[in-house]
Amino acid sequence: EAGVAQSPRYKIIEKRQSVAFWCNPISGHATLYWYQQILGQGPKLLIQFQNNGVVDDSQLPKDRFSAERLKGVDSTLKIQPAKLEDSAVYLCASSDYNSPLHFGNGTRLTVT
């Protein structure tokens, strides 16, 4: 089966600019996650979708981060405006019920 697809792989922006990441989960996976992994740390959950509804966004900095999953398939994560501390790898994952999370290769964001 095709894995979780993410784009772009790398992105460099200046602080206060905006950026968007895209994720296409494994076909048929109802649950989609966005994780943030800062260098030297483990991935941290930002938001979880079940189909196109939000299950958990308690750790999403909603003043600058937004995410949507239209039609319950693809998802986009946006940061506006970006800060230096947003530099990280943004990982998308998907899962079926009672199955482990499958991760994409991530988008490495550098904010200068």
Added chain:
Amino acid sequence: DQQVKQNSPSLSVQEGRISILNCDYTNSMFDYFLWYKKYPAEGPTFLISISSIKDKNEDGRFTVFLNKSAKHLSLHIVPSQPGDSAVYFCAASLETSGSRLTFGEGTQLTVNP
């Protein structure tokens, strides 16, 4: 509040020997535990898991042990191979479905030929 901790940032072992990676957690409500392996420039990949009702799960060269009273789990790799060199993340979930994972900081394992 770091609920899942991996206190060893790195571990180096010789090929053929045992690798033991450790993980501690603080939340007694965690119900499901997983180990993920990550190579550079790739996303984490699932390795092995264990339910809180078990104390051991084995899959080939990989065995995970869970000590609920100590809130501690470990991953044993026997025998270790150079291809096992990667960052290993311990993760925990409040749900038996294994969703909404909380990750540790990771341990870089290096297996020397």
